[in-house]
Amino acid sequence: RVMFPILDNQHRPIGFGGRVLEEKPEAGGKYINTSEGRLFQKRKLLFGLNFAAKEIGLTRTAVIVEGYTDTILCHQHGIRNTVATLGTSLTPGHGRTLRRYAKKVVLVFDSDTAGMAAANRALEVCLSQHLDIKLGFVPQGKDPCEFLLAAGKEAFDRIVEQAADVLDFKWAKV
DSSP states (O other), X not given: OEEXXXXXXXSOEEEEXXXXXXOOGGGOOSEEEOOOOSSOOTTTOOBTXXXXXXXXXXXXXXXXXXXXHHHHHHHHTTOTTEEEOSSSOOOHHHHHHHHTTOXXXXXXXXSSHHHHHHHHHHHHHHHHTTOEEEEEEOSTTOOHHHHHHHHOHHHHHHHHHTOEEHHHHHHHHO
8 A cells, every 4th residue: 555644734644545556355445544533534634735725825726636646746746726535525524624725616536427426526515615616627537647647737727727617517417
């Protein structure tokens, strides 16, 4: 497994997320996080927020991706207002956390079925927290990490800039 430290807003470690490198049945789940406790609550924490909070506050926009490596690569490419949930759907707790920093949330999820389903669930959370929400999808079933490596920062920035208003997206799907 690759272990990712989960840090609070003062950059103190409060938990870890582990991801298998090779999917094998004996390895258990693809992701394993620290057990829930007083400090570590997946439904409230956002991976990378300790590094992204300043940029989110300046731009009033949070870009949410699905995974640890997606977040890390976005930051390495200068997209510093990026965070990820910790292997869970966006929750009301995440929404309340985001609302402290941002007015707008841009979800950039995988364009696969799971990514579409995650976007649908996130819609209700963001609307209930009075956050403007837009949806961007990386093409060809890639995840944001793969897309950044293949297409670069400018192409990723275009996905964020051209993200669809969530209501327009929902109307197009009806």
